[in-house]
Amino acid sequence: MATKEYIHLGKNVTRQGGVERVTGQGIYAIDLIIPNALKGGILRSRHAHARILGIDTAEAETVPGVYAVITARDAPDIRYGRQVNDKYILARDKVYFLGDPVAAVAADSQETVRLALSKIKVEYEPLAPLLDPEEAMLPDAPIIHEEVPIPANLPEDANFKNVCHYAAVHTGDADSAMAEAAVVIEETYETQMVHAQYLEPKVASAEYDEAQGKLTIWTSAQSPFPVRTEVARLLQIAVSKVRIIVPNMGGGFGGKSGGIVSGGSLEPIVGLLAIKARRPVTIVLDKAEESIATTVRAATKTWIQTGVTRDGRILARKARLIFDAGGYAGMSSLAGMMATNMLAGWYRLPNVHIDGYMVYTNKQTCGSVRGPGGLQATFSVESHTDTIASRLGMDPVEFRLKNMLKPGDRTPTGHLLRDVPLEETLVRAAEEIGWRKRPLKANQGIGFACTMWGEGAGPGGSALVKVNEDGSTTVMIGKVDYGTAIKSALPMIVAEELGIMLDDVSVLGVDTDNSPWDFGTVGSRTTMACGNAVRLAAVDARNQLFEVVARRLGVGADELEAKDKQIRVRASPDKMLPIAAAASMVHFIFGEVIGRGYYNPEADAAEEKEKGTSPGCATHAALVEVDVDTGRVDVLKYVAVHDVGFAIHPDGVEGQVEGGVVQGLGQALCEQFIFDENGRTINPTFVDYLMPTANISPEIQTVLVEGYMGTGPYGAKGIGEVTCLPPPAVVANAIHDAIGVRLSKLALTPERVLRALKDKEEAH
């Protein structure tokens, strides 16, 4: 890459705000001091599935110190959701999972809140909880959401109950092709429910200004504008009278995205409490509450069947995904569709028949967790790919290279690929992990997994770049900073385009009254969509400056360049004006320099349809060692090769890779929710929900493949999500390489490893 021509881009710089983040100086939602704020709390369902026969709040209301008790009766009779409106902010007639919010209290202390919550009497008629989506689909299963219609696209002959969304990839003739295949391999894979486990709890405070009729909510949310839209609609307030402010955020990983879905209505509940209490109210979820009440990465069960020729050419794939949406549809339409599409993989597959069923159960609701649907699909596809190679007696790298999609190919879902160096990532990963240097020690194995993940669809990001009268700039965006590129790559882009220094760029936090509208910090889009918007805004600002300076210097605007805090004539740099002087002049001519940029991925999508799309791809590889006595799996070495287009801030990209790998290893090795027969999560806290920590984090070698241009600024591709998709398959494949057993169910715990070893022994 010709990074030499850039002053700032492609260099490693200190992230703005990084020190405050690490030292804890930053002000997070929980640190806000909101004068006169009450404490709030939510009464949650004690049943996974029940009808509500009545709620009596009379006694709770008389508890001294209680300012407001609310139930569904206090809110307009409006449901919300993504695609399917199946949820009230407080349960009205029925509860759908153990944790469903039923009532809420605002009071002068947390103790009073707890006391008042305990005094609310809810009369339930318990119903049998449906915990297994396969059972919930049975023709005679009771219907969980009676009000939700059958998905319009569900085939009429599919006699399935409780399906909230359906997705399919049907191309070619999979049945005929499968019949012709020399070898047909079929397997079933299962992934578990995990939580995004951001370390900052979900917090929201609300204040209602009665005189202005204005509701302000401070919240830890990735999508403040969708939160605003939903709060306004659900509480029947004009959008202009709802203000959402997001302070510093301590992680999200998608788990705080999706408007109010992810937090289980937290923002409208705290807003309603503040309105009724006539005092500000703050609600902080504790870890156990967060685990049962907020959204999760859905569990899946995937039957996958592939037909190949004897020499290893894939002819057909059939698959059926059962996707556990949970008590509400949540984000399952998006996540389930992604998983369904990705079961076709990144291989040449002429004949495909995949059905994805997103199914209601009485458990936590599906949200968007880093690469939603993608991790589940990558685990199934890449484990299965190894099984096929193994069954054919082929080297798994060779088998992949033989079938892998190449630029110019179309994916099974019909997308023409352009700059997608899948092969290069696999070859590099094989080199770096030492694939050719085997044999390994006993019980050691190497595994690979490839994947491909485009930046999320949906509307783009908007940005304003204001050039102040001293040449410093203020950048306004609608994306929140929770660890993505906002305080690193974005200032670099502005500084580069305006010829100023990084210190001259301040990026403001999100406040929906003031910030430009944005769909949210989701879908690996900060650098891509917001970076493009910021770049366009900076260029727009530069053009405004050039226009004025050109007139002043008597030259054409196209003769100017912005460098070293000056705007100068390219051919004779002595003819110049400091950017501060130019900005001051513009203040008095146009009002001030406000550059505006909007990046519209839809426009790109149309172009990509023609010229081809270039999603980011990756191959991960790991060397693991299995302790056959204890079942413990140690990842000794980990290589992550990522196609990133252009790394604007290489350290930031590596940080994303390392974080994503560890998160993926968590899902691979230890994270899981466990339920009792009543749908109760028995490990809701970090005491027994095992998180990946230093003891399982390997040394990670990150390799960035540049030069295959994406649609982000300067060719950058999104990197936030794709990084955590491969680890479960990588580890499962390495275990298979090490000890010859195929683990098909996550997490790959010592118990399961030992059980698999025992099963293998027994089979022999």
Place this chain on the structure above:
Amino acid sequence: MATKEYIHLGKNVTRQGGVERVTGQGIYAIDLIIPNALKGGILRSRHAHARILGIDTAEAETVPGVYAVITARDAPDIRYGRQVNDKYILARDKVYFLGDPVAAVAADSQETVRLALSKIKVEYEPLAPLLDPEEAMLPDAPIIHEEVPIPANLPEDANFKNVCHYAAVHTGDADSAMAEAAVVIEETYETQMVHAQYLEPKVASAEYDEAQGKLTIWTSAQSPFPVRTEVARLLQIAVSKVRIIVPNMGGGFGGKSGGIVSGGSLEPIVGLLAIKARRPVTIVLDKAEESIATTVRAATKTWIQTGVTRDGRILARKARLIFDAGGYAGMSSLAGMMATNMLAGWYRLPNVHIDGYMVYTNKQTCGSVRGPGGLQATFSVESHTDTIASRLGMDPVEFRLKNMLKPGDRTPTGHLLRDVPLEETLVRAAEEIGWRKRPLKANQGIGFACTMWGEGAGPGGSALVKVNEDGSTTVMIGKVDYGTAIKSALPMIVAEELGIMLDDVSVLGVDTDNSPWDFGTVGSRTTMACGNAVRLAAVDARNQLFEVVARRLGVGADELEAKDKQIRVRASPDKMLPIAAAASMVHFIFGEVIGRGYYNPEADAAEEKEKGTSPGCATHAALVEVDVDTGRVDVLKYVAVHDVGFAIHPDGVEGQVEGGVVQGLGQALCEQFIFDENGRTINPTFVDYLMPTANISPEIQTVLVEGYMGTGPYGAKGIGEVTCLPPPAVVANAIHDAIGVRLSKLALTPERVLRALKDKEEAH
């Protein structure tokens, strides 16, 4: 006026936020609860003029509860000012008036602040205070500001000391014309120093975020962006790292304009305290402190001489204005220039020679108070005009009509007048006050005064109009709401242009991080400059909506109209899209609807130079009765006829007129600062500084003359300032009409009336 075609404009509506303002629900700077904020206080000079030999803060720093003590040593060595940089934020080597800030303290309570301030030892070398500007001008007067150069435009032969600014109007040959005049009248008029007397005290709080290096200041200021620029420069912080937030404001009248000048450095002082104390700090000025430390309307002394023909045609005018700038130049360049220019009046004056000298003294600094310079000049000119008519034995109305400038005339300062119905205002005022219905009762008299006042110069205002996804709009402007049209006329303009209701429009307060840059809420410019910007922004937003809707409906954008919350085809209104639907669509195409407008008065000024300018003009008239035993003057009836172009919000315009008249009557009848020989203000509080109250406020009949179009939106003209200029001359002229004595010195107190009556008796 064709107001019928408008849905909202020209109608009377309830002002947004009016109820909160009247009921005290609004949040003003003093109501802010800033967590952990310390109290701050300022040590002010006890001498009107002295050298500082040393400041010892050691003892103050050891007072328990003190967090910071600052002096000039804690700030960069940078002076500030308008045109003349003559002031430090804290006095460094010299104090220039009694009230000059010398040091400041932040502590845990107001008592501790007071104690610590009392422990700061300042060693002064007192200098003789110069309190009279005429004495200060004498060739042998000591120089107050040794560092300030003589004004560049001051004639070389003018051997005057302590002149900080000089202005002149020299046209024709006044000396020769005066020599040819049949009658030459010369008089001297004096106006007194008054304070803007907004009821909300000047308050500022500051908080410094060390991690981000960001200084946030909440202040009651009319010009937050200039405050930001000056705080950044004086504390050497990037502009992007200074944030000024203005909550609701309880009045200003110009007295809180001019960046940090008006508050006597309050914002940088509180900012510096917060930085040093590492805690937020709030300073509230009390009334006495406010009177001595903030800016004032300058006292003037005007020698004015006019030559007329026997039949009452004015041939020449000579005048000399001595304008008391006070301890610093402050806003005297602007106010003094306005006064100088206006001494030429609104009459045909072919030969003019006017000199204006703005002179340092050791008193409060000149600021901008409602119509700065204009009230002083109008008093002198219009009193003098009556004297001329009287000397010629002419009716003062007839004399004015004979000499008055008419559309097509050029003012003595060279401006071509276009839509200026001066005559019409005078004729209407004479009718309404009953001028032709005399004789009056004993000791009753009628007085008139005309005036003319264009909206202030300087850069225009910028505005953003965002259309939210439900069709509600959010308006961002840089002008603060302190009683001007922001919450009435601006929403009407947006609603009119976008075809929505007033409730759909929310105007945000000013926060310099987010609001578009603006020079300040000064110069009668809210409706004019900001109204134009808002109109342009609304039209820009409408165009964005039309573009999308036109494509959707398959029509041309020019076929559309915005009405009843719909965007529809004018010719077939059934073809339409609700504005909410259109706005939602734009969100996904352009990012969101953000209309932007900027009004540049400079561009208008160029056009006006050619086509003529149309400043607002007015005639006021009053019927007064003088109690010849006590000297008390009662205003029995008051008529104010104002040329307003188009009254967007008639009630708002009337409110401005009524407020301005009462403020002008205060200066006419009772308000004044009184000094002892050491330059000490002996009546700094409302106990003995007499404000106009209900007991002197007459019934005011407001007559709005519409149809003479100004440069504001829909032809509106600024109305904020012109309203308070005539009352002093009106009352003085009415007193003369009533009892035949000419009072030439404001205020027209009972003592002065009795003294004048006695002088008259003695003269006979």
